[in-house]
Amino acid sequence: MENFAEIHKxxxxxxxxxxxxxxxxxxxxxxAQMIACFLENGFNYFDTAHGYLDGxxxxxxxxxxTSKYPRSSYILTDKLTGSYFKKEEDIRPLxxxxxxxxxxxxxxxxxxxxxxxxxxxxxxxxHAYETAFALKKEGKIxxxxxxFHDKAEVLEQILTEYPEIEIVQIQFNYLDYEDxxxxxxxxxxxxxxxxxxxxxxEPVKGGSLVNLPADAQAVMDTLPKASNASYAIRFAxxxxxxxxxxxGMSDLAQMKDNVSFMKDFRPLSxxxxxxxxxxxxxxxxxxxxPCTACHYCVEENHCPMKIRIPDLFAVNNAKKAFHDxxxxxxxxxxxxxxxxxASECIQCGGCEKVCPQHLPIRxxxxxxxxxxxxx
Numbered sequence: 492m493e494n495f496a497e498i499h500k501x502x503x504x505x506x507x508x509x510x511x512x513x514x515x516x517x518x519x520x521x522x523a524q525m526i527a528c529f530l531e532n533g534f535n536y537f538d539t540a541h542g543y544l545d546g547x548x549x550x551x552x553x554x555x556x557t558s559k560y561p562r563s564s565y566i567l568t569d570k571l572t573g574s575y576f577k578k579e580e581d582i583r584p585l586x587x588x589x590x591x592x593x594x595x596x597x598x599x600x601x602x603x604x605x606x607x608x609x610x611x612x613x614x615x616x617x618h619a620y621e622t623a624f625a626l627k628k629e630g631k632i633x634x635x636x637x638x639f640h641d642k643a644e645v646l647e648q649i650l651t652e653y654p655e656i657e658i659v660q661i662q663f664n665y666l667d668y669e670d671x672x673x674x675x676x677x678x679x680x681x682x683x684x685x686x687x688x689x690x691x692x693e694p695v696k697g698g699s700l701v702n703l704p705a706d707a708q709a710v711m712d713t714l715p716k717a718s719n720a721s722y723a724i725r726f727a728x729x730x731x732x733x734x735x736x737x738x739g740m741s742d743l744a745q746m747k748d749n750v751s752f753m754k755d756f757r758p759l760s761x762x763x764x765x766x767x768x769x770x771x772x773x774x775x776x777x778x779x780x781p782c783t784a785c786h787y788c789v790e791e792n793h794c795p796m797k798i799r800i801p802d803l804f805a806v807n808n809a810k811k812a813f814h815d816x817x818x819x820x821x822x823x824x825x826x827x828x829x830x831x832x833a834s835e836c837i838q839c840g841g842c843e844k845v846c847p848q849h850l851p852i853r854x855x856x857x858x859x860x861x862x863x864x865x866x
Contacts, residue, residue, distance in 0.1 A: 494734075500756070501736060504525075507540070528747060540604055577617075600658065661692070666696055695724065713766060718752075725757070779808050781848055782805070799826050
């Protein structure tokens with residue numbers, strides 16, 4: 492099994508939730524400070540994709556990382572996303588554009604993005620895997636892998652058909668570990684079976700494991716004082732086949748907190764594991780919507796009614812779990828004033844086709860409408 496020794500330590504910078512200015516632009520000054528802090532603490536792994544932040548993520552990395560630091564000082568991962576190509580002939584021009592956007596002449600890792608049974612079929616028809624392997628032979632990619640969002644049996648099929656795959660990125664956190672819709676544990680075990688090292692995404696489940704309901708927080712408060720994020724990230728990093736845990740940090744304070752406990756990493760104790768299991772039970776008792784706010788459902792015109800699906804699910808969770816009195820205000824006066832109401836869903840299903848969590852979004856929008864649109 493490849494150990495990828497070029498990756499320093501077991502913690503990576505996920506660049507999907509970068510700091511923003513009030514204008515919506517990337518806060519380049521703060522991002523540059525975050526990069527400096529990350530590198531100064533001995534870490535070097537950066538992860539992006541062409542569609543992250545509507546294309547701004549790659550460009551921000553060029554501005555704040557690749558144009559300022561020696562190429563040997565960082566590891567850069569990018570991805571091939573299905574929505575940006577329709578046929579095999581589209582892939583190489585897209586790849587060339589990604590190199591240009593990020594300002595490098597090769598990627599250390601290049602992942603077939605968001606693989607599930609549907610996407611895998613398209614990637615096979617377009618010979619995407621074969622193209623990536625060819626680019627590796629040409630020296631433009633060092634390692635080829637996949638990012639994965641589906642059940643364990645689908646991953647087993649992909650790794651059987653393409654044994655050349657070197658690494659697998661999976662969603663893995665303590666809330667999803669035994670979740671039947673995500674199958675984090677079973678997917679991890681397939682990686683072990685095929686001897687593929689694991690990259691972890693969503694260790695804090697889009698922030699859901701940071702801002703906890705009061706009864707869940709009470710469990711965490713029995714542990715030694717540390718951030719909720721630290722326990723979630725350490726959970727994922729405690730597994731022996733995990734090579735790197737990505738954190739989508741969005742400000743310098745988060746960066747400083749994350750590197751503080753990962754630079755001298757310590758696996759979870761049995762007491763800490765039991766506490767996280769209890770928190771999981773509390774979450775399930777609230778009936779929280781397990782949305783990670785990846786926003787795939789609202790990008791690329793997947794929602795013709797312009798419903799802010801992740802935001803509506805977040806305010807739904809806030810009202811149910813936190814009894815947030817302000818939730819109704821945000822629903823009516825902020826989130827739906829210039830966008831669609833949950834009740835305006837036309838049931839087209841475009842959102843569900845791209846949801847990495849396989850959520851029944853249409854039904855959940857009906858639930859959200861019932862919660863907020865009673866009058």
